Amino acid sequence: MAASAPIRAAGWALLAVACAGLVSCTGKSSSPDDPVAIQVNTGTCGPKWSAHGGERTLQIKNAGTVTTEVDLIAPDTGGVYAEVEALAPNTTRSMRLTLGRGTYALRCYAEDTDGVTGPVVTVSDGPVHGAAAVKPVDNQTLLASVKDYRTRVTAGLGQLATDVDTLRQALRGGDLATSRAAWLTAHLGYERLGAAYDTFDDFADKIDGMPDGLPGGAHDPDFTGLRRIEYGLWHGEPLGSLATVADQLATDVAGLIKAFPQQQVDPNDLPLRAHEIMENALQFELTGEADQGSHTGMATIDANLTGTQMVLDTITPVMKTRYADWDKVALWMSRTRTAVDSTRRPDGTWTPVSALDRAQREQLDGDIGQLLETLAPVAAIGDVRRTS
């Protein structure tokens, strides 16, 4: 191996050059960096600490006696770089982030105590720009959004009541085609409200619940509402018996209209709904799982997009200054809308999800999937945090 000696020298020279200029040598984050250990205490939020710039781990230990939320903030703007929620006494948890040049401070929110900002720390080396700080959303920030949302839903519920009455009359009138059309109008009206998870409390299941989880399935006496009527309309059930279901539906919609003004809308819900509505559309509609026979899943997804847009409209003032990729939300909403619209036939009916061809299916999966990835940060940013 004597001949290898010059090669060895050349090899190390190469390595040295490469490592000096390449992030991957040190930025390959398994490289050892000593964690910055900081003990926080009720009242002071830690002693003065220091850190070099670059990718760092801050190990925060709660040396006090009260569970505390600890944020790493930009002291001049109040923006949050990283957080440790609910740090119990005598526990240690890490924040890992890239520290750019600038000033930093820890801010502690002990339970039932006003927030306290720790010493301001200046990082004067490392990268110019590190992780970005996000201005936190507190329980005041979303008040206007919630008010806007309530106004829009109230209007939608009024229309739903009207559409359900039309459906009742159609069922009593005994014409199947008229009844199916009236059902679709009412159902899409509900889907446009962007109900997901516990929106509307128990009324959600009464109005639009699925037979899943009921021992009798579609024939279970507790299966009621719009999906039950759909099942009957596309499974040859007598319209007269479905009219009885529709009467109950009208009662439930009226109940919701009466209850809605008193129902709590957690401000957290709006940023969550931003992606949850389309998560449900992907999980239940694009799979065909929710279909009770009408094959109108694509129409439902179209309505869900409208519901999502309604939520996005209400939180736009809050998000556009906090979410760096907010403009991408509009892009992928638009692309998804185009893909969904392309499944509508010239006569206005919708392609059943089971009849989508591969290209349509992939386009929808891709656009909705990318939309969901783009919406996911909205929920994280919009998570209501303490600021005082």
Place this chain on the structure above:
Amino acid sequence: MTEDSTTPRVANRRLFLRGALSAGVAGVATGAAAGAGIAAALDGSARPAAAAVDDAVPFHGAHQAGIATPSQRNVAVVSFDVLAADRGELTDLMRALTDRARFLTSGGTPPDPGISAPPTDSGILGPSLPSDRLSVTVGVGASLFDDRYGLASRKPAGLTSMQTFPNDHLDPAQCHGDVSLQLCAENPDTVLHALRDIARHTRGAMQIRWQIDGFKSPPRPSGTPRNLMGFKDGTSNLHGDDTKTMDQLVWTGGEAGWAAGGSYQVIRKIRMLVEFWDRVSISEQENMFGRRRDSGAPLDGNDEHDTPNFAVDPVGTAIPLTSHIRRANPRTPDTQDSRILRRPYNYNLGIDSVGNVDCGLVFICYQRDVAKQFEAVQKRLADEPLVDYIQPVGGGYFLVLPGVRDTNDHFARALLA
């Protein structure tokens, strides 16, 4: 074949370094881990460097990893259709694939997004990613060169769509695709982690068309791993560290233009009708393969690696003329150039509609010229007795892109320039 974990890794690292030096590429450094491996190689030390290097397969190089790389234990082969709206978005996709592959294969701690987003990593490999010998191998299919991205004129002549062979039972839903990913690692969670990560970063740009996962059996009890028919599969194979043969038969050369340094990839999902097979007598099984089931020895030999001597057995007394090994590789001067580098894995998907196990072989092979190599072999194998017990059901032809040279390079840069 010697594609097992005992293949000396030092030799590969040395070749890797030599290639980087001759190319004058500063990006030889793929992290401190690779540096340690290079140092060990330069020491001329024979001891395996494995203990010192966290088992990372170098990502940067003239060729992509996952071809000459000794086979890892697990694979996911995934075909995608590209949804990118235009050539700019296709380039973005290739950059994203490069970034993810570079990060995933080197391992390390994923960034913490603070309050700005959900966690950036699925967490299934723990807070810090092991490299686990992960390799990410990216190929492109002929369909990518249609009119969508203005690439028609750049399609290499050798890149075609997989043809249907006489004994095939192809399901169109499991064939072809615009992009192929071969993800290999020692553990299946590493493979799945990589797929989830890559899919998460590319959802709007490409969607999975079909996928097949595979595993490599350990030596039973020694030698080449066995397929699910019980036979050693890949005894006679090209060697990834034999650079001369690799250059001759596996890597594309100057004739490929922008694609030089790539390799043509053939993927075939081959169902094995194992219940039927298990009801066949041992001598009939062995005559179909041309090897002993227990030792893997050719029927005219005693040990797995004995070379069958077809020349002295012209009528197939010892090894039938119709046997798999004799048809696949007649070992004549004019068939030497049709040899291929195989990287096979077994698969198991559960139970089919008649209660049989739906399992078989993920056949993956690499070559410089599909027509002269895989297809030539396939034509010789047509109607071999074994076809009654196997059903090719899916797959495709892809061109594995040239390697990513350094941190400034990305997949398909020369193609999209």
